């Protein structure tokens with residue numbers, strides 16, 4: 274059933290309305306106290322937005338957000354108070370310093386997986402805090418006093434109603450930019466980084482580059498928040514930029530909804546208002562003074578993580594139903610396509626490839642080739658080395674020996690994304706996708722290398738023409754495998770069969786010359802296997818070259834021209850399906866008997 278058009282209206286009107294209310298709030302007869310709260314909420318939300326991108330979307334945890342806020346605040350205070358510089362120049366300087374710090378920290382830690390980034394951000398947060406507190410020229414723990422107020426076109430913004438407008442202009446612009454970014458080519462790439470790099474790299478995405486981009490962007494948002502903070506407080510000292518504050522920003526993000534742009538605003542609003550009320554109420558109730566609100570927040574965080582891990586924003590979303598993407602790509606120009614190899618051209622040559630894991634030889638000098646238009650099956654019992662061979666061809670694993678040639682050129686040792694760029698695309702044994710994106714958006718991710726829009730273009734929404742072309746291509750590929758009618762569904766809601774087909778459509782969206790499918794029939798029910806076999810037969814009919822790694826003999830028999838059989842890391846035999854079926858060696862290998 275088509276989604277009724279009014280479903281789009283709450284979303285379409287909610288955000289402009291929210292923006293209007295926040296910008297006009299100072300003009301209304303609201304007490305000054307609420308204006309101050311509004312400023313704090315805007316500042317917190319701005320810094321937390323960075324964490325939404327970094328932690329929620331890209332899956333990188335940082336405890337150092339407060340330190341980047343400090344960079345912006347201290348630069349503003351130092352340059353305006355000590356050197357009499359313009360606050361706008363201080364904004365540029367603060368942002369530049371934050372970018373530099375993020376680039377250095379990111380370059381050191383982002384290539385490493387695991388806990389390096391969180392640990393490095395803790396170290397960075399602590400180091401900066403003590404540096405701010407111990408440096409004479411930064412006023413040590415007393416900080417820098419007497420920061421001037423901001424002026425725009427000669428108007429003094431003060432620290433109240435007029436500043437509220439500026440803070441919210443920045444916060445709303447940042448939210449708009451971030452929301453635009455997440456709905457774009459680089460945004461999909463950033464989302465793909467979250468669950469490891471293998472799938473993203475196979476789509477041609479440099480995961481390191483996007484991690485760095487998002488880390489820098491997050492630091493910039495924090496620095497802008499810090500810059501505004503300095504002119505609001507009119508004094509800076511180290512305490513608002515401590516590691517505790519860094520944890521509080523993470524808390525705001527998680528509470529609001531760490532993967533949602535508007536979750537940053539909700540989290541900031543709830544934390545600021547509740548914190549303020551608790552600071553007054555709790556000492557009265559307990560009869561002693563202290564930071565009891567921190568204890569309450571700790572408990573709340575545990576409850577939220579247990580019962581609403583996606584944060585409070587998910588509850589608001591129920592009133593803002595998701596509308597289908599407007600199908601505005603009719604007639605969009607086709608994306609650039611590569612020259613296809615002539616039938617029979619030698620595409621892939623696997624020459625004595627070898628992979629050793631310590632003492633274990635997982636792939637032992639295996640050779641075979643694939644010509645354009647061939648459908649080759651790579652089969653063998655569990656642990657035979659099929660997946661390892663597949664990963665050697667696609668650049669996921671490095672070769673211990675041998676070589677892989679693609680159209681005559683050595684590709685062994687190249688990273689996956691360079692191999693993808695040459696026209697080899699793949700699917701995964703365990704489906705790798707972005708479950709919270711639609712089927713269409715997941716497939717559009719496959720078109721990454723055929724587009725060029727970068728982060729800035731995306732944030733400013735200058736990428737719409739290219740986006741239309743990408744979505745038109747994604748829909749075309751979904752139609753090719755018979756799934757166009759499901760393009761608006763969330764990928765995570767699909768059954769395994771359609772998810773595997775979606776992966777094939779995503780791989781086709783890369784415009785490959787060779788498609789590698791890693792156990793596409795694994796875990797599928799009979800009907801799903803039939804649907805998959807139909808799609809593969811159709812691709813074969815269209816002249817696509819395929820390498821099929823499969824465990825299910827029956828499945829490959831009816832589909833392939835040639836089969837390579839592996840056992841214990843070595844090539845047992847190669848032949849037509851009939852030859853393989855007739856081979857006593859293969860039967861023995863599958864039945865586990867001696868031969």
Ligand SMILES: Nc1ncnc2c1ncn2[C@@H]1O[C@H](COP(=O)(O)OP(=O)(O)OP(=O)(O)O)[C@@H](O)[C@H]1O
Nearest residue numbers: 630633635653654655656657658659660661662824
């Ligand atoms: N990263 C690794 N480190 C150590 N050993 C590994 C690694 N990857 C695979 N192996 C070993 O290499 C051998 C071949 O594994 P591989 O996954 O390639 O087999 P397969 O034929 O794909 O099996 P399956 O059908 O079960 O997926 C196995 O003995 C496996 O335990």
